[in-house]
Amino acid sequence: MISMRREPSELLALGVAYTAFTKAVLAAPPDRDCLNELLQTFERRSAVTHRFLKGCEIAFDGLYELQVTLRSLAGKRLIVAASDLGSLQMSAVALARCGRRIVTPYWGISERFTKVARETHSVLLNLAEHGPARPLARVLTNAQHDGLLPFLLIEAPRAAPLGLDARRCAFLGFSVRCSRFLCWFGARSGSDVLLLWNTIETDGRVTLHHRALGHVALEMTPVLLAAIEAEILLEPAQYAWECAATLFSDPMAARLALAELPRIVDWRERALVSQG
Numbered sequence: 001m002i003s004m005r006r007e008p009s010e011l012l013a014l015g016v017a018y019t020a021f022t023k024a025v026l027a028a029p030p031d032r033d034c035l036n037e038l039l040q041t042f043e044r045r046s047a048v049t050h051r052f053l054k055g056c057e058i059a060f061d062g063l064y065e066l067q068v069t070l071r072s073l074a075g076k077r078l079i080v081a082a083s084d085l086g087s088l089q090m091s092a093v094a095l096a097r098c099g100r101r102i103v104t105p106y107w108g109i110s111e112r113f114t115k116v117a118r119e120t121h122s123v124l125l126n127l128a129e130h131g132p133a134r135p136l137a138r139v140l141t142n143a144q145h146d147g148l149l150p151f152l153l154i155e156a157p158r159a160a161p162l163g164l165d166a167r168r169c170a171f172l173g174f175s176v177r178c179s180r181f182l183c184w185f186g187a188r189s190g191s192d193v194l195l196l197w198n199t200i201e202t203d204g205r206v207t208l209h210h211r212a213l214g215h216v217a218l219e220m221t222p223v224l225l226a227a228i229e230a231e232i233l234l235e236p237a238q239y240a241w242e243c244a245a246t247l248f249s250d251p252m253a254a255r256l257a258l259a260e261l262p263r264i265v266d267w268r269e270r271a272l273v274s275q276g
Contacts (some may be wrong), residue, residue: 011271012172014042014242015264019246020257021236024173031258033075034237035267041237044200047094049112051204053119064200066099069194069212077144077191079216080151081182083228084240088153090206091162091164093226095149096120097123102151103143105136110268123148133164144189151184155196155225157246166249171225172232174250178221185218195219195227196213 016040022030031037052058070078080102082091089112092102103123132135140150153238155171156179164184166177170260186193195211213220232239234265247253256263 006148010044010242011039011268012264014038015267016257016261017244017253018175018239019235019264020253021172021241021244023256023260025253028276029263032267036271038237038241039271041200042240042242043242044202044204046112048200048206049089050226052089053112053115058090058093058210059205060097061201061205062210063094063097066094066196066208066210069210070100070145072099073192073194073212077189078149079182079186079189079191079193080149081154081193081195081213081224082151083154083195083197083231084233084243085228086200086238086240087206088243088254089113090200091208092151092207094208095151096122097198101148103140104151104173105130105140105173110196110236116260125206127152133181133184136181139186140185141189150185150191152185153247154178154182154221154228155244156181157249163269167221169225171221172229172247174247174253178225178246180221181269182224183216183218183220186220186271189217189224191216193224195224197228197231199235222251 003222015035019029022028024238048058080095082221092139093116095102100123101123103125105127107127109124110226114124125136127136130139144150164179164181169178171178193216195212195213199207201207201211209231229262231263
């Protein structure tokens with residue numbers, strides 16, 4: 001039984017973004033069974049974070065392999081290129097289990113991630129306070145020197161931080177605007193990049209996936225997006241579509257999804273009613 005721990009608005013955002021994707025890539029909106037599968041994965045993401053914050057042990061597959069890779073990169077400057085594929089919070093928890101603290105800049109952040117950051121002793125940098133790219137780069141470089149890992153979202157939709165324009169890239173059937181700060185900072189700091197994502201299994205286990213990609217290049221953003229897109233296409237239900245604001249930087253995404261909005265609203269209402 002799915003218990004609706006999340007806000008109805010998040011269910012709507014999830015359905016709208018996923019519908020835009022399926023119409024762009026598969027040329028058809030998702031059917032009800034597909035949306036319900038998406039909803040079950042959505043709930044598992046919420047449930048695993050809830051269990052962690054209640055003090056329960058989270059079972060990770062792939063943790064040893066991640067530890068081995070991190071040890072092999074010891075002594076190098078490193079950036080974690082994180083994704084909304086799976087649970088962003090569980091990627092942070094996995095790194096903490098490996099003994100690595102993260103530092104992550106943000107414009108907006110969920111209450112769940114804030115709580116996970118507190119439990120994992122992560123450092124959060126509000127971009128409203130840390131401003132333009134160069135001062136932020138100095139803060140992150142100092143954090144690297146102190147042993148922290150910059151934890152930067154690949155699919156960041158805003159031209160953040162200030163002073164860096166977003167660039168247009170192909171992603172999930174759309175031409176999206178994506179922040180290029182990750183690659184700008186990585187190239188500037190001479191860092192290696194570790195691509196990290198996960199999948200939430202039906203039994204609540206978290207399977208970690210990672211890929212060491214070597215030195216960051218200035219124009220690497222399309223490469224990172226293409227790498228994570230390939231994984232999303234293998235298991236689209238695992239993606240946190242409720243967070244996929246990047247898609248809507250392409251006006252076509254809104255046009256495709258809004259045509260199906262009455263059906264998505266009906267699906268959401270039925271899902272909520274079925275839970276009482």
